[in-house]
Amino acid sequence: MQSLSYSKLFYGLAMLLVSLASSTSLFAQGGNLHEQSEVYVAPTDPLVQEKLKVWGDQKFGMLIHWGVYAVPGIIESWQLCSEPWLERPEGISYNDYKKWYWNLSSVFNPVNFDPDQWAEAAADAGMKYVVFTTKHHDGFNMFDTQQSDYKITNGPFKNHPKANVAKYVFEAFRDKDFMIGAYFSKPDWHNPDFWWDKYATPDRNVNYDIRKYPEKWKSFQDFTYNQISELMHDYGDIDILWLDGGWVRPRETVTDEVRAWGAPIPEFSQEIDMPRIAEMAREAQPGIIFADRTVHGPYENYQTPERKIPDTKLDNPWETCMTLGNNWGYVPNDNFKTSAKVIHSLVEVVAKGGNMLLGVGPQPDGLLPPDALPILAEIGDWLELNSEAIYGTHALDTYQDGNTWFTANDKETFAITLLEDGKEVPKSISWSGNLPKKGSTLRLVSTGQKLNYTLDGNTVSVQIPSEIRKNARAALAFSFKN
Known part of the structure; x- marks a missing residue:
């Protein structure tokens, strides 16, 4: 009876959420934006400096958000979070909504998954590096982690020959000579050591006082370390560790700039022990670039303004991440930018000294949206003819x-x-x-x-x-x- 009721709930909510896709686009840009950092600490490791220079010459990359949220075509993860800027469907309790969302893993079966198509489209667009979402804030793992059962290899897709999705995404893009980036969410809302079901989940932060339960937080630190260690040791050469969830940070790094986001800031530190993670990662992947987003210090090797281009030229390494449509992940009938719009943004970014990371969300079946492909090809056509003016260039004082x-x-x-x-x-x-x-x-x-x-x-x-x-x-x- 329970499985039948959740099946009805799933399909009812899926249809409702698809019909609300256009409104989803509106609030998808709300309180989840990471602003540009105002403080930069340059890396001192010569191998990191060298790789950062190579990355800075690439100029154009693809950011791929893909997970269970693609099934109903909704904003990635965020509807699990109870903050004022978010909306959920009427007529369903918050706890039932979470159960419905977690249960999307039982129907996520991307039988047409084709990472070669993705890599080919990115190469045709003139892109040179990729950042793939191995895990978003909802905690669903797009790789075969041994730390959690909530993963792509533990559902209807588990017997597919390419079930370990991240492995095959990275291989397909390596075959095209791309630099490889692993996106990893520091917060994990599915993990009971982050969102403990003993308490409510009022916002994006850990939902208990880690000063009172230090052993529980230590368990989460170890979980995070072990997952990143898997990515660093079992998935080939990784050039970038792109850490999202900038509110999970040492308390002492919280500044007025961070408070201006409007996100709740707890009184305690949410430190995941980046020095320990960094030492392990750079032993496994010498020279790897860290993008610990907005956390000022030695692990934010480049800055990441989101959905916007800085007003002026920046002398620090930086990357604007923006979407091809209105959303990071797949949403039906999304409004894609024209190729000219993307080219114009790319030119401005490069002239101001940055890179551009363009978000494209695959469909739930595992293919890129058909309407996105000709746009990407048109961008690539322009870049093929004008590559000298983009790749390997630097900014001028008069830009x-x-x-x-x-x-x-x-x-x-x-x-x-x-x-x-x-x-x-x-x-x-x-x-x-x-x-x-x-x-x-x-x-x-x-x-x-x-x-x-x-x-x-x-x-x-x-x-x-x-x-x-x-x-x-x-x-x-x-x-x-x-």
């Missing part, structure tokens, strides 16, 4: 003039003018601030074609031939010596 952005490498400077959708490309394009040397050749990056230009004081005007204007899309990149 923008209007809708023209500047990047440079050791040999050349690049001016990238963003084009408005539906607007006719002008016969000439002008900018100030970074000018060709007198007598220098100015060329179109995509074709190598030399272009005529004139200099008038601190302004250069480039003549754009008609054949270029007819075929131009998204942005025009120019190269010159300055």
